[in-house]
Amino acid sequence: xxxxxxxxxxxxxxxxxxxxxxxxxxxxxxxxxxxxxxxxxxxxxxxxxxxxxxxxxxxxxxxxxxxxxxxxxxxxxxxxxxxxxxxxxxxxxxxxxxxxxxxxxxxxxxxxxxxxxxxxxxxxxxxxxxxxxxxxxxxxxxxxxxxxxxxxxxxxxxxxxxxxxxxxxxxxxxxxxxxxxxxxxxxxxxxxxxxxxxxxxxxxxxxxxxxxxxxxxxxxxxxxxxxxxxxxxxxxxxxxxxxxxxxxxxxxxxxxxxxxxxxxxxxxxxxxxxxxxxxxxxxxxxxxxxxxxxxxxxxxxxxxxxxxxxxxxxxxxxxxxxxxxxxxxxxxxxxxxxxxxxxxxxxxxxxxxxxxxxxxxxxxxxxxxxxxxxxxxxxxxxxxxxxxxxxxxxxxxxxxxxxxxxxxxxxxxxxxxxxxxxxxxxxxxxxxxxxxxxxxxxxxxx
Amino acid sequence: xxxxxxxxxxxxxxxxxxxxxxxxxxxxxxxxxxxxxxxxxxxxxxxxxxxxxxxxxxxxxxxxxxxxxxxxxxxxxxxxxxxxxxxxxxxxxxxxxxxxxxxxxxxxxxxxxxxxxxxxxxxxxxxxxxxxxxxxxxxxxxxxxxxxxxxxxxxxxxxxxxxxxxxxxxxxxxxxxxx
Numbered sequence: 001x002x003x004x005x006x007x008x009x010x011x012x013x014x015x016x017x018x019x020x021x022x023x024x025x026x027x028x029x030x031x032x033x034x035x036x037x038x039x040x041x042x043x044x045x046x047x048x049x050x051x052x053x054x055x056x057x058x059x060x061x062x063x064x065x066x067x068x069x070x071x072x073x074x075x076x077x078x079x080x081x082x083x084x085x086x087x088x089x090x091x092x093x094x095x096x097x098x099x100x101x102x103x104x105x106x107x108x109x110x111x112x113x114x115x116x117x118x119x120x121x122x123x124x125x126x127x128x129x130x131x132x133x134x135x136x137x138x139x140x141x142x143x144x145x146x147x148x149x150x151x152x153x154x155x156x157x158x159x160x161x162x163x164x165x166x167x168x169x170x171x172x173x174x175x176x177x178x179x180x181x182x183x184x185x186x187x188x189x190x191x192x193x194x195x196x197x198x199x200x201x202x203x204x205x206x207x208x209x210x211x212x213x214x215x216x217x218x219x220x221x222x223x224x225x226x227x228x229x230x231x232x233x234x235x236x237x238x239x240x241x242x243x244x245x246x247x248x249x250x251x252x253x254x255x256x257x258x259x260x261x262x263x264x265x266x267x268x269x270x271x272x273x274x275x276x277x278x279x280x281x282x283x284x285x286x287x288x289x290x291x292x293x294x295x296x297x298x299x300x301x302x303x304x305x306x307x308x309x310x311x312x313x314x315x316x317x318x319x320x321x322x323x324x325x326x327x328x329x330x331x332x333x334x335x336x337x338x339x340x341x342x343x344x345x346x347x348x349x350x351x352x353x354x355x356x357x358x359x360x361x362x363x364x365x366x367x368x369x370x371x372x373x374x375x376x377x378x379x380x381x382x383x384x385x386x387x388x389x390x391x392x393x394x395x396x397x398x399x400x401x402x403x404x405x406x407x408x409x410x411x412x413x414x415x416x417x418x419x420x421x422x423x424x425x426x427x428x429x430x431x432x433x434x435x436x437x438x439x440x441x442x443x444x445x446x
Numbered sequence: 447x448x449x450x451x452x453x454x455x456x457x458x459x460x461x462x463x464x465x466x467x468x469x470x471x472x473x474x475x476x477x478x479x480x481x482x483x484x485x486x487x488x489x490x491x492x493x494x495x496x497x498x499x500x501x502x503x504x505x506x507x508x509x510x511x512x513x514x515x516x517x518x519x520x521x522x523x524x525x526x527x528x529x530x531x532x533x534x535x536x537x538x539x540x541x542x543x544x545x546x547x548x549x550x551x552x553x554x555x556x557x558x559x560x561x562x563x564x565x566x567x568x569x570x571x572x573x574x575x576x577x578x579x580x581x582x583x584x585x586x587x588x589x590x591x592x593x594x595x596x597x598x599x600x601x602x603x604x605x606x607x608x609x610x611x612x613x614x615x616x617x618x619x620x621x622x623x624x625x
Contacts (some may be wrong), residue, residue, distance in 0.1 A: 019530040028587040106534045110600035
């Protein structure tokens with residue numbers, strides 16, 4: 001690697017230039033010298049140097065000024081400042097200005113070797129990083145976004161193209177399709193990945209709780225606010241905020257959110273200080289926001305602010321080609337997490353899965369596989385281990401009533417509409433069961 | 447034959463046995479005859495009172511003036527502490543692909559580091575430094591192989607870690623450069 005690294009020595013003393021030149025040549029580096037800053041800058045106009053060793057005190061332009069000009073040229077060179085006079089102030093200033101390091105002449109040979117080796121290591125990392133970046137075709141951290149279907153490939157393509165931008169994204173799709181996974185993939189493949197991805201499930205919070213969650217609150221803002229608390233927008237500084245179930249937020253919160261998105265600043269609940277935060281917003285919903293705008297339940301201006309890019313995650317029934325891959329992925333995932341030997345799935349069971357509608361989408365498939373591994377024989381998932389159409393409780397069910405209806409229907413079917421046995425199994429009396437059957441209009445199928 | 451030899455100039459007081467060991471090792475490594483000469487150079491003008499050391503760059507520059515003999519490579523062996531302007535000290539100095547090199551035993555002595563005098567260790571370190579600097583004059587650069595004599599050494603402990611021989615890669619490069 002050493003032979004690939006170029007060093008420019010800038011010092012007005014010939015003996016220093018010669019000594020360093022000789023030293024670095026023996027190490028196999030490519031070395032050039034300049035006796036003053038002007039000549040160095042002239043050399044830099046034509047070519048790049050990986051490392052520039054510059055004396056701080058030179059007639060005319062000094063090393064510090066030269067360093068500033070090199071930075072202004074937007075060169076990636078690592079600048080090491082040399083001086084014969086140890087001065088903390090100038091050292092600190094040089095480092096503040098972005099110098100890689102600061103050394104006092106004469107150097108200990110070992111210090112010089114270390115310094116150059118560290119700089120060379122940094123250059124090597126930077127080169128490697130750039131090479132890797134340019135080679136990134138496969139997305140990182142795409143978790144369970146698995147599939148070979150055109151539909152999922154299209155989603156991944158959109159993720160890849162949108163990740164590097166700062167645009168707001170709305171992810172739409174049915175419940176269980178993996179909208180949060182798409183949000184995570186966008187964040188993980190963006191330049192914000194070293195900062196947090198903060199998720200907020202708007203649907204699970206009341207208006208006042210959501211306000212406090214998003215903006216934070218000052219001590220004493222409301223009963224129980226005994227400490228200052230950072231809001232999610234503040235926590236997402238530098239990173240991404242993921243607002244799930246955005247369609248559920250109240251009109252008041254819609255106005256607040258719009259203001260924050262426009263100004264990237266907000267005030268904590270009960271506070272008066274404006275706080276700025278640099279975040280990217282990604283929203284998700286399983287509702288049709290456009291029709292909500294038309295019906296007046298979702299602000300049009302907020303919709304357009306959020307809907308810069310729209311990614312629609314397809315339901316599983318539109319990407320049945322992916323079911324075998326997903327099944328294998330979940331088998332691997334759960335066998336590993338349960339410390340079990342890898343198992344397989346019998347062809348009949350897989351065929352049944354491929355034909356199933358999956359109203360709860362990938363999440364439902366995942367739950368099915370997990371359950372089948374738990375109750376199965378430990379060698380192979382069989383058709384009987386899959387609850388499809390029997391006792392499956394879809395994750396798409398959101399209301400408690402719907403859940404109750406489905407469960408009663410299932411147990412009635414299990415006991416062939418024997419009311420006494422069903423009531424016993426449900427742990428309710430027969431009258432209640434009759435009432436429920438009437439309420440949900442349940443009928444025995446022939 | 448002489449113009450294809452290496453001259454070892456002893457610039458200070460060295461025992462014959464000491465010089466003999468260096469000669470044998472250098473001959474074996476570079477497969478060239480090595481002869482010794484006594485150097486009568488006055489090194490006082492090279493002394494820097496501010497640093498209380500001798501200027502390695504200037505000594506290296508003037509070394510060829512100390513012999514009338516013909517040689518391919520010339521190495522001056524000193525007993526005094528050497529420096530170059532940018533470094534606090536040097537064990538030795540050479541110019542890549544040039545004829546001359548210098549080495550000092552001053553900082554190779556165990557006693558300097560508060561340890562027991564060890565003549566064998568001193569000879570071993572000196573042999574390695576002489577071969578290392580001569581290697582530079584033959585065009586060899588620093589090598590990353592830990593045991594190769596061309597590995598850069600900034601402490602005596604570093605010198606002790608390596609062998610007095612060129613690694614296979616440096617050996618073949620050396621052979622290549624001789625053609």
